[in-house]
Amino acid sequence: xxxxxxxxxxxxxxxxxxxxxxxxxxGEEPLDEYSHSLPHFPHSLMIExxxxxxxxxxxxxxxxxxxxxxxxxxxxxxYRTVGPGDRIELKAVLQDKQPSGAIVFxxxxxxxEPVADLExxxxxxxxxxxxxxxxxxxxxxxxxxxLRFYEVAVDKDGNKIDPPPxxxxxxxxxxxxxxxxxxx
Amino acid sequence: MSVNEEVFSKVQSALVxxxxxxxxxxxxxxxxxxxxxxxxxxxxxIVFKLEKAFGIKIQTEDLFPKDILTEGxxxxxxxxxxxxxxxLKKRMPWADLNKFESNPRVQDFGDVLTVSxxxxxxxxxxx
Numbered sequence: 001x002x003x004x005x006x007x008x009x010x011x012x013x014x015x016x017x018x019x020x021x022x023x024x025x026x027g028e029e030p031l032d033e034y035s036h037s038l039p040h041f042p043h044s045l046m047i048e049x050x051x052x053x054x055x056x057x058x059x060x061x062x063x064x065x066x067x068x069x070x071x072x073x074x075x076x077x078x079y080r081t082v083g084p085g086d087r088i089e090l091k092a093v094l095q096d097k098q099p100s101g102a103i104v105f106x107x108x109x110x111x112x113e114p115v116a117d118l119e120x121x122x123x124x125x126x127x128x129x130x131x132x133x134x135x136x137x138x139x140x141x142x143x144x145x146x147l148r149f150y151e152v153a154v155d156k157d158g159n160k161i162d163p164p165p166x167x168x169x170x171x172x173x174x175x176x177x178x179x180x181x182x183x184x
Numbered sequence: 185m186s187v188n189e190e191v192f193s194k195v196q197s198a199l200v201x202x203x204x205x206x207x208x209x210x211x212x213x214x215x216x217x218x219x220x221x222x223x224x225x226x227x228x229x230i231v232f233k234l235e236k237a238f239g240i241k242i243q244t245e246d247l248f249p250k251d252i253l254t255e256g257x258x259x260x261x262x263x264x265x266x267x268x269x270x271x272l273k274k275r276m277p278w279a280d281l282n283k284f285e286s287n288p289r290v291q292d293f294g295d296v297l298t299v300s301x302x303x304x305x306x307x308x309x310x311x
Contacts, residue, residue, distance in 0.1 A: 071225040074202070096235065098244050101228045123225050 004143070005049035006090065012153040014161060017093045018057040020147075022049050026084035040081040043116070046088065046108055047076055050118050054092035054104035056149070058122050063164035067125035067134050071101060075119035086110045100124060137170035187212060187303040191238075191310075195303050198233035202226055212300040220299075224248075234302075240309045247297065247305065249275055253290050264288040278304035 011019040024031075024041045031039040051070040059068040082088055088110055095103040106118035133140075141163055144150060153161040163171075196210045205220050216222040222230070231242045245251065249272065252258050258268030269285060279301045284293065 072229060074229055096228075096232045098228060098231065100244050101225065103228065103232045121225055121229050123228070 003048075004052065004147075005045045006052050006147065009053075009147050009149045009152050010089075012057070012060075012149060012161075014061055014153070014155040015094060015097075016156060017091060018053050019092075020049070020053045020090045022046075022088040022090065024082055024084055024086045024088060031084065038081070038083075040083045041086070041088070043076070043078050046078075046082070046090075046116060047073060047118060047120075049088065050090050050092060050104075050106040050108065051120060051122075053090050054094075054106060054120055055122060056144075057092050057094055057104065058097060058102040060153070060161070063166065064137070064140060065133070065164075065166070067129060068122050069125060069134075070120060071123035072121035073118070074103075074121060076116065077118075078116045079114050080110075082110055082115055088115065136174075137167040138174040141167040141171050187300050188307055191303050191306050192299075194237045195234065195299060195306060198230060198237050199299065199302075202229040202233050210299055212298065212303070214299050215295050216297045216299070216302070217295040224294075230302075234306060238306055238310060240306070242309065246275075247302075248294075253293055259290055262290055264290060264293070276301075276305075278308050 006020040006022050009018065009020050011017070026039065030042055030045055034040070034042050055068050055070065056064075059066055088108060091107050091109075093105045093107075095105055097103075101121060101123040104120045104122065106116075106120060107114070108116040108118070135143075144163070150161065150163060155161060192212065196207060199205065199210045199220060200207050203220050203222055203226055209220065214220055216230075227244055227247060231244050231247070234240070235242055252268055252271050252275065253264065255268070258264060258271060264272065269281070269288060272279075272281060279297065281296065284296045
């Protein structure tokens with residue numbers, strides 16, 4: 001099972017906000033065991049989906065090189081459950097960014113109806129947590145492409161955002177290794 | 185500098201909201217870490233709520249001068265030296281550092297800040 005609780009980016013404006021969607025499917029694992037009589041998508045995974053949306057929003061401007069982790073769920077108010085067939089829409093809005101972290105407000109809706117209001121704090125980990133990236137850059141880039149991030153991502157002036165050079169280089173290197181392995 | 189009642193009230197609300205503590209626990213002498221249980225990440229939340237409540241811009245480093253506490257020329261054997269204390273006083277004139285000064289262990293600095301200190305910091309920013 002992939003630990004991704006968003007399916008696609010539909011809007012991304014650097015240092016401002018991001019919108020993602022998540023289609024809830026009857027066949028997905030979290031609905032099997034969570035509540036037999038009322039299969040619904042767990043609230044905790046919606047928070048994780050917002051953390052993924054917001055985390056990418058706050059770490060993109062520096063080319064995803066900062067180790068960014070969800071540090072605190074300051075507020076999580078849910079108004080209804082979400083079930084199979086629903087399309088969850090998540091909107092993360094950047095509120096504040098400091099050298100140590102960032103605050104994001106999130107709203108979740110289904111068909112325009114409120115599902116949840118969230119307030120999340122993200123921390124930027126310093127070098128004491130090690131120098132290696134939390135995710136290999138080539139893997140993160142592949143995920144961003146699958147999420148169609150670069151199809152919608154723009155800066156505040158509306159200019160298209162491209163993948164940062166270090167991620168493209170990591171992608172090329174990984175492809176080279178694969179090609180060599182296929183030949184041998 | 186005495187603490188303005190209106191400032192205290194807004195700081196109290198921000199701390200109740202950010203830390204999930206009861207209003208009566210947020211007294212002027214309460215320490216942020218020891219008494220109110222604030223953790224490092226809470227300071228980001230506190231800063232954000234104070235910025236919103238007072239319409240000011242705050243750097244988290246103002247409240248926790250990590251650069252001084254980790255700089256070799258200001259710290260000897262885990263304790264802030266005289267130069268470091270002088271720098272802390274210069275940087276944080278609104279904080280009561282008397283108790284910390286008597287045994288300035290870096291590891292204890294996190295529990296220096298009180299609610300009153302925070303109020304005086306906000307007042308200094310507002311003025």
